[in-house]
Amino acid sequence: MHDTIPSRSGALAVARxxxxxxxxxxxxxxxxxxxxAHRCHPIEVWGPPFEPGDLGxxxxxxxxxxxxxxxxxxxxxxxxxxxxAVLVPHGCDALQGMxxxxxxxxxxxxxxxxxxxxxxxxxxxxxxxxxxIRALGRRLAEVSGHTPDEADWAEALAAEEAADAxxxxxxxxxxxxxxxxxxxxxxxxxxxxxxxxxxxxxxASLPEHDGAPDADGDVGLLLSGIVAEPLDLFDRLRxxxxxxxxxxxxxGWRRVYPPSTLADPYExxxxxxxxxxxxxxxxxxxxxxxxxxxxxxRASGARGLLIYDVTFCEPELFAVPxxxxxxxxxxxxVLHVEHELGTTLPNQTLTRIxxxxxxxx
Amino acid sequence: MTVAALGIDAGSTTCKAVAVDADxxxxxxxxxxxxxRVEAQTxxxxxxxxxxxGAADGVPVVATGxxxxxxxxxxxxxxxxxxxxxxxxxxxxxxxxxVDIGGQDAKVIRIDxxxxxxxxxxxxxxxxxxxxxxxxxxxxxxxxxxxxxPRSLAAPRAEHISSTCTVFAESEIxxxxxxxxxxxxxxxxxxxxxVSRIVAMVRGVGLTPPLLLSGGVARNDAIRELLGRETGQPxxxxxxxxxxxxxxxxxLALELTR
Ligand code: SF4
Numbered sequence: 001m002h003d004t005i006p007s008r009s010g011a012l013a014v015a016r017x018x019x020x021x022x023x024x025x026x027x028x029x030x031x032x033x034x035x036x037a038h039r040c041h042p043i044e045v046w047g048p049p050f051e052p053g054d055l056g057x058x059x060x061x062x063x064x065x066x067x068x069x070x071x072x073x074x075x076x077x078x079x080x081x082x083x084x085a086v087l088v089p090h091g092c093d094a095l096q097g098m099x100x101x102x103x104x105x106x107x108x109x110x111x112x113x114x115x116x117x118x119x120x121x122x123x124x125x126x127x128x129x130x131x132x133i134r135a136l137g138r139r140l141a142e143v144s145g146h147t148p149d150e151a152d153w154a155e156a157l158a159a160e161e162a163a164d165a166x167x168x169x170x171x172x173x174x175x176x177x178x179x180x181x182x183x184x185x186x187x188x189x190x191x192x193x194x195x196x197x198x199x200x201x202x203x204a205s206l207p208e209h210d211g212a213p214d215a216d217g218d219v220g221l222l223l224s225g226i227v228a229e230p231l232d233l234f235d236r237l238r239x240x241x242x243x244x245x246x247x248x249x250x251x252g253w254r255r256v257y258p259p260s261t262l263a264d265p266y267e268x269x270x271x272x273x274x275x276x277x278x279x280x281x282x283x284x285x286x287x288x289x290x291x292x293x294x295x296x297x298r299a300s301g302a303r304g305l306l307i308y309d310v311t312f313c314e315p316e317l318f319a320v321p322x323x324x325x326x327x328x329x330x331x332x333x334v335l336h337v338e339h340e341l342g343t344t345l346p347n348q349t350l351t352r353i354x355x356x357x358x359x360x361x
Numbered sequence: 362m363t364v365a366a367l368g369i370d371a372g373s374t375t376c377k378a379v380a381v382d383a384d385x386x387x388x389x390x391x392x393x394x395x396x397x398r399v400e401a402q403t404x405x406x407x408x409x410x411x412x413x414x415g416a417a418d419g420v421p422v423v424a425t426g427x428x429x430x431x432x433x434x435x436x437x438x439x440x441x442x443x444x445x446x447x448x449x450x451x452x453x454x455x456x457x458x459x460v461d462i463g464g465q466d467a468k469v470i471r472i473d474x475x476x477x478x479x480x481x482x483x484x485x486x487x488x489x490x491x492x493x494x495x496x497x498x499x500x501x502x503x504x505x506x507x508x509x510x511p512r513s514l515a516a517p518r519a520e521h522i523s524s525t526c527t528v529f530a531e532s533e534i535x536x537x538x539x540x541x542x543x544x545x546x547x548x549x550x551x552x553x554x555x556v557s558r559i560v561a562m563v564r565g566v567g568l569t570p571p572l573l574l575s576g577g578v579a580r581n582d583a584i585r586e587l588l589g590r591e592t593g594q595p596x597x598x599x600x601x602x603x604x605x606x607x608x609x610x611x612x613l614a615l616e617l618t619r
Contacts (some may be wrong), residue, residue, distance in 0.1 A: 084374075333480075359478050359480070
């Protein structure tokens with residue numbers, strides 16, 4: 001097993017050596033193989049939590065989520081100097097606002113590209129998405145100076161789909177893996193910046209238990225939300241006698257895209273994005289999402305749903321009352337807590353989570 | 362009288378310790394204002410209580426409260442949600458919906474028929490809905506804390522205070538004073554404001570009667586009265602509302618011996 005996972009800076013250097021243009025990508029959904037086919041490499045920017053956020057706060061209202069404020073701050077402070085372009089998918093109003101602020105007011109040297117995934121999956125939405133991916137491809141070709149041929153497409157699709165399959169396999173093998181939650185999510189999140197082949201190798205290297213996994217009486221939780229930061233959360237959960245047996249994280253399971261059999265690369269990419277697990281930023285019907293969460297709670301052996309949201313995250317907060325009602329009615333506990341996307345966890349938040357775990361024993 | 366277990370509640374405003382016998386009856390307690398050094402204070406408090414009651418060494422101790430992880434003598438630590446539920450259930454012999462209003466936080470806990478918390482809400486990020494809100498505004502109006510309840514209940518009508526936020530409420534008070542409003546009527550308005558905040562939490566968790574009240578603020582009659590009026594439910598208090606966390610912790614410590 002890889003003991004240390006390369007950092008974002010390390011991955012950036014590797015991609016540069018491979019002659020790829022670096023694109024800083026904001027959350028959440030984008031056609032990754034499109035970037036590879038155009039000789040670009042995405043490094044995703046989720047905050048980062050250690051970023052103070054002061055430079056971003058100059059541009060947004062006080063009720064804007066930490067991801068957008070910190071990401072803007074980070075890009076202004078140092079990110080723009082290290083990348084060839086920035087891609088802002090329209091996941092929510094806050095991200096759309098960020099795209100506008102970056103493009104219109106900050107106006108950095110690297111171009112700011114936007115990408116608008118549709119909120120539904122009707123035939124018209126599908127056709128629109130295919131065109132949107134083509135348009136993004138044209139912008140990427142300007143960034144890298146490369147327009148993909150058939151061989152580029154075949155290589156990019158094979159590599160990225162293998163990495164996506166490795167991510168899906170991690171979730172599939174989860175109960176058998178001999179790693180704690182912290183390690184599991186460190187590896188899952190390495191998909192945000194490693195090259196496809198490095199991620200595939202890393203995921204495959206996680207060891208499995210020799211015998212039957214050790215159930216040890218921990219309280220199983222299904223963790224929902226955008227991003228589980230800081231990673232200390234997992235250590236604290238373990239100390240409380242809990243573990244994450246499944247997730248519904250935007251940085252995790254919600255990006256396990258199913259495979260597609262379509263031959264045209266643009267249609268294939270659109271097909272996979274539209275088949276993503278239910279996600280509010282893709283306009284998934286709340287009812288379907290709640291139903292699937294209940295099914296997954298049952299299947300995973302979780303005793304409760306921990307909704308761990310970034311403060312002021314509108315799409316997530318909007319869903320909480322319905323999720324709470326449906327999941328509670330199915331006999332599972334629900335706790336909703338908000339966090340500021342920082343490097344430490346407030347004592348009060350930990351007490352709530354610990355009390356929740358106690359109620360589930 | 363033999364001490365079988367000890368519970369300690371290292372709260373943000375006060376530090377409490379309770380001793381129980383093998384039947385789970387409280388046999389002694391101590392309560393002090395909280396000091397900044399939680400480790401030293403809880404050590405001293407437990408030693409003093411154990412000496413006073415002649416407790417043997419090795420008696421199990423469960424710690425709760427915001428400083429629970431810092432109690433060196435603790436055999437185990439458990440959150441205040443579970444401890445309050447357990448303490449109140451044992452004291453009153455019933456589950457229900459418990460409102461606990463402490464110095465710096467307020468909790469609403471739904472307790473099942475076995476004394477276990479099944480759902481809860483906490484207000485711990487700001488002083489709204491906590492004892493600190495009352496303390497702060499009492500200070501602003503130069504009214505002793507113990508007079509708050511009686512004076513509020515004696516007011517013929519309430520001034521309207523729309524904010525549950527301590528800082529905004531203060532500016533409303535300043536305006537009301539400037540307009541010559543009666544202090545007792547302001548006080549009643551403040552109590553109503555606090556209770557409205559608590560009732561919103563109760564509704565969030567769902568009210569399963571009976572309605573129970575604990576924490577230091579339970580000593581304030583106006584809070585109890587207004588909470589009853591707002592919810593339409595009689596409010597029941599345990600015998601020692603401020604000690605329920607420590608008492609529940611002691612009962613959980615007793616379970617460790619079984
Ligand atoms: S989905 Fe939520 S956390 Fe993510 S950028 Fe939008 S508001 Fe922020």
